[in-house]
Amino acid sequence: MAMEKELFYAFGPHKISSNDVFYTTHLSFAFVNLRPVLPVHVLVCPKREVKRFADLTIDETNDLWTIAHKISAPLQTYHKASSLTFTIQDGPQAGQSVAHVHIHIVPRKVGDYERNDDIYDAIDDNDKKLKQNMDLDIERKDRSPEERAQEAEEYRKIFL
Numbered sequence: 001m002a003m004e005k006e007l008f009y010a011f012g013p014h015k016i017s018s019n020d021v022f023y024t025t026h027l028s029f030a031f032v033n034l035r036p037v038l039p040v041h042v043l044v045c046p047k048r049e050v051k052r053f054a055d056l057t058i059d060e061t062n063d064l065w066t067i068a069h070k071i072s073a074p075l076q077t078y079h080k081a082s083s084l085t086f087t088i089q090d091g092p093q094a095g096q097s098v099a100h101v102h103i104h105i106v107p108r109k110v111g112d113y114e115r116n117d118d119i120y121d122a123i124d125d126n127d128k129k130l131k132q133n134m135d136l137d138i139e140r141k142d143r144s145p146e147e148r149a150q151e152a153e154e155y156r157k158i159f160l
Helices: 058-078 118-132 145-158
Strands: 008-011 014-017 021-024 028-032 042-046 083-087 103-108
Touching: 008 028, 008 042, 014 145, 021 058, 021 145, 028 058, 028 145, 042 058, 058 083, 058 103, 058 145, 083 118, 103 118
Parallel strands: none
Antiparallel strands: 008 014, 021 028, 028 042, 042 103, 083 103
């Protein structure tokens, strides 16, 4: 029996395993985060490597936000969250560390951060540390491929 070859999606210079991807269209994909700022933190990204938001086509822009819209409410419900944070860091001075447009979607719960807007610092800090050296972040460790694949599989079932 021939083994299936693992597929990868480009995310800037990084390769995202198809095992981590839980939703795709012809233009975009949604995947679980290697190092989430909260237990649930997913990303939506165009398949074409596009560095800045203004460089997306109208179709890509619509597709990214359509996926974000489609997956957000079910993820919020699944995780019994009360709110959602959507964020895009567009360019290095905005905290973008992976030069590939992506939307962070984070289901939120009461008290998940002392100050509600601290999540933006956490996302910025998380992205900077990921870019520098992943083992510098003591509080948030990389999740194993198995953990990420299991989470993505749970989400795939939601969107069947």
